[in-house]
Amino acid sequence: MGKSKRKAKKSPIIILIYLIILGIGCFLTINNYLQIKKYQKDTITQKEKYNKIKNDYHNVLKTNQEFSTELNKLEHIDQTIENTKKEVFDLAKKVETTIQEGNGKVKIAYLTFDDGPYYLTNDVLNTLNEKQVKATFFTIGLGKDSCIDNRKEDCTTIYKKITDNNHTIANHTYSHAIFAGLYSSVDNFIADVQKQETLIYNKTNIKTNIMRFPGGSSTAKNLKEPIITKLREKGYGWVDWTAQDGDGGGLKTKEQAWNTFTKSIDKDIEVVLFHDYNHITYSILPDVIKYLEDNNYILLPLFYDSVMVNK
Ligand SMILES: [Zn+2]
Known part of the structure; x- marks a missing residue:
């Protein structure tokens, strides 16, 4: 009963x-x-x-x-x-x-954020969620279990928030040590990529297959081609960028960021470089999204098969 x-x-x-x-x-x-x-x-x-x-x-x-x-x-x-x-x-x-065949009615922009998770990453994620936009986060390992510059922030939560919200998580090497040995040899570079791959996997259970060279691929100079060969063997594609607001260095005002950003947007498929540590970028992010959407761009997270991901 x-x-x-x-x-x-x-x-x-x-x-x-x-x-x-x-x-x-x-x-x-x-x-x-x-x-x-x-x-x-x-x-x-x-x-x-x-x-x-x-x-x-x-x-x-x-x-x-x-x-x-x-x-x-x-x-x-x-x-x-x-x-x-x-x-x-x-x-x-x-x-x-x-779009590449010249028949597209829409354009695509891939927003990318480098060098986090940072203490600002959570705020960036909140803005993206509010605007219902997906982006790509090229993460580094320097913060380990804490967000860089804010040891109180639990970055495991931030890593999870990135992937739970269906943004793309990507590899930007563990050390980002452009001037301290990262590019000293192919093996050293690949070991650094592997280290960050493991960190991302441990935090999110996701094996990423998209990578960005710290400083851009040209920074690797004569090691670029042998590194790419190794990355290919490991199943990685790599991405530089086509647009930016200049927040990687020397950015002083919102106006400067806005002008650099809008001037750099002139192609039908854009990969936009930002850094989630930059307050100016964070402050113009809603306007950036509006500007791109008003100009017929759909905003997507990067994916391995994208034409913008070099293989
Ligand atoms: Zn970087």
């Missing part, structure tokens, strides 16, 4: 969960550019929804084996999100091809 009562109580929960799974499944139909935009918003809510359902579900069921199959289905939602991202990236690749 008590058992059947319990079952009757649980049925609506199962139906509800099925409905939610069905709802998430419906989201996967992605046919046009506008849906890329929608993805930028929905993947965040999808992930939050999943985590909430999972927690609620665990609380309700605890040891009940009867529902293990259903739980298993929920566990697959993570995979569903990955599949959704793949579909979006496949579509973005098609958009890139259309």
